Amino acid sequence: MNKKVAVIRREHFNAAHRLYNENWSDEQNMATFGKCSLPHYHGHNYELEIKVIGEIDPVTGFVMDLKELSDLVNDKVIERFDHKNLNVDTEEFKQLNPTAENIAVVIYDLLRPHIKPSFELFVRLFETPRNFVEYPA
Numbered sequence: 001m002n003k004k005v006a007v008i009r010r011e012h013f014n015a016a017h018r019l020y021n022e023n024w025s026d027e028q029n030m031a032t033f034g035k036c037s038l039p040h041y042h043g044h045n046y047e048l049e050i051k052v053i054g055e056i057d058p059v060t061g062f063v064m065d066l067k068e069l070s071d072l073v074n075d076k077v078i079e080r081f082d083h084k085n086l087n088v089d090t091e092e093f094k095q096l097n098p099t100a101e102n103i104a105v106v107i108y109d110l111l112r113p114h115i116k117p118s119f120e121l122f123v124r125l126f127e128t129p130r131n132f133v134e135y136p137a
Helices: 026-037 066-081 100-114
Strands: 004-017 042-055 120-126 132-135
Touching: 004 066, 042 066, 042 100, 066 100, 100 120, 100 132
Parallel strands: none
Antiparallel strands: 004 042, 042 120, 120 132
């Protein structure tokens, strides 16, 4: 009988962003996004959890080598977003509002091609200790 197990890697990155819609007035942006739309950006200490679910390999005893997962997350996500202004310094958010929801989907899309298709992948992104998003939901 095959058993599925979830392995989870937690990573951390710091990034600045501004939530706004360039087609809206400053008043509408402030009404929708509050202080997050201030023009000089603000930052977060993001906590990122990547969960991979799959069957245990009978040879290694791993679902996925967590060192391999850590290296992948560092290469595809941390190096790309850490200590960056997401609106200015990243291609992914030049035209996409860098909400926590959108960041989580982008991270998923960056990682998915590098995780075995037979494995399930989930992203949990904490923007603050009390506010987080999960993708897929």
